Amino acid sequence: MNTFLSAAQKSLQEQYLKFVNEVVAPHAADLDAGKACSKDMLTKLAQAGYLGITVPKELGGQGGDLLDAVLFVEALAGHSAGLAMALASHYSVVEAISRYGAELKTRYLPLLARGEMIGAQAFSEDKAGSDLSVCQTSFSGAGGDAKITGSKTWVVNADMPALFAVLAKDENGFKVFLVDSQNSSLSLSERKSTMGFRSARFFDVEFKGAKVSAEALGGDGLVIAAAALDLSKVLVAGAALGLMNVGIKLAAERANNREQFGAPIAKYQGVQWKLADFSTESAASQMLTYRAAWSHAGEPTEFRKYAAMAKSYASRSARLHSAEAVQIFGVMGISCDEPLERIYRDAKLTEVLEGTSEVQKVILKEQLGV
Ligand SMILES: Cc1cc2nc3c(=O)[nH]c(=O)nc-3n(C[C@H](O)[C@H](O)[C@H](O)COP(=O)(O)OP(=O)(O)OC[C@H]3O[C@@H](n4cnc5c(N)ncnc54)[C@H](O)[C@@H]3O)c2cc1C
Incomplete structure (x- = not known):
């Protein structure tokens, strides 16, 4: 493989750096201090198409690959690591749906690409950090009628119109469900004062018999x-x-x-x-x-x-x-x-x-x- 960037990738990198220098860098200190709103900044990224870098063109995205997304996050993080984190979480939900979502791809990837929904990983719990296999959040009921109960911790993007990818279990094993924050029973409690990544906001999320948006993603959670x-x-x-x-x-x-x-x-x-x-x-x-x-x-x-x-x-x-x-x-x-x-x-x-x-x-x- 060639570890150098192609001409097309270099041109993308220049475009990303220009955008970040003009739109994000002037607000870096305010974003870190909580004086500028990271939600507004995510909206600007969405308007510029950057939430859809890894979504296929036919589903409204830019059809880029992971290296394109890395180049964008690299350009962004020196000025706002919290926003970079928010994007990493969002792109990881895009990844889960792209790989395991079957027909859910056509339903959700266009919304995620446009930033009408922001992906939020809801994996960690108080007792399940590095070891997710001890996760306690559970689901009951079948298919698209399942309900989720349990508490997730440190969830970035939870205060957005979020599409949560929630790791949950029943007696047969683990699944990952998509839960629409605007259409489900859940409550948020913010974690304040983190050492870094202060331009992101972190929430503990309690799912109270929350209804899932569709059948679980296909495969072991x-x-x-x-x-x-x-x-x-x-x-x-x-x-x-x-x-x-x-x-x-x-x-x-x-x-x-x-x-x-x-x-x-x-x-x-x-x-x-x-x-x-x-x-x-x-x-x-x-x-x-x-x-x-x-x-x-x-x-x-x-x-x-x-x-x-x-x-x-x-x-x-x-x-x-x-x-x-x-x-x-x-x-x-x-x-x-x-x-x-x-x-x-x-x-x-x-x-x-x-x-x-x-x-x-x-x-x-x-x-x-x-
Ligand atoms: C900024 C930030 C954003 C986050 N955002 C999200 C999010 O959006 N969604 C989400 O679900 N989670 C999120 N998390 C949680 C994150 O995924 C966990 O912090 C991470 O998985 C580690 O878990 P833990 O912090 O509970 O550490 P623990 O698992 O309790 O580990 C504590 C220490 O033990 C060590 N350790 C554990 N197991 C082993 C082992 N087998 N061998 C050697 N050492 C070991 C660890 O390396 C660590 O040093 C976020 C965390 C941070 C800091």
């Missing part, structure tokens, strides 16, 4: 949830790339402009090496992430492996090197008036969501057959 998470974890790796791109740029600028001991600190080898390591690790993360995204369609049997590698490698690099960028900034690195402390907080979160780094290693062990 745990397998469907794993497939959705495999896709969204590559997008989180893309978000880590975006955070690193902005972190390196800021750190290099600061190193050139800040003088101590009579010279710009960029003249000192101790600073140069930090920047050199950062750019190397960022490039390595990018190649691995693009490789994972490409394998989604290009080499599906390898996708799960590369997704786990990309997520754990890129998120670790982002966390380690954004910390070094803060170090280069000195005391200004910890100032909340500078964007770098936001990058650092957001980078840490990429190691936790959509499967922790440790869980990616468990997946890799399984993929290696040990």
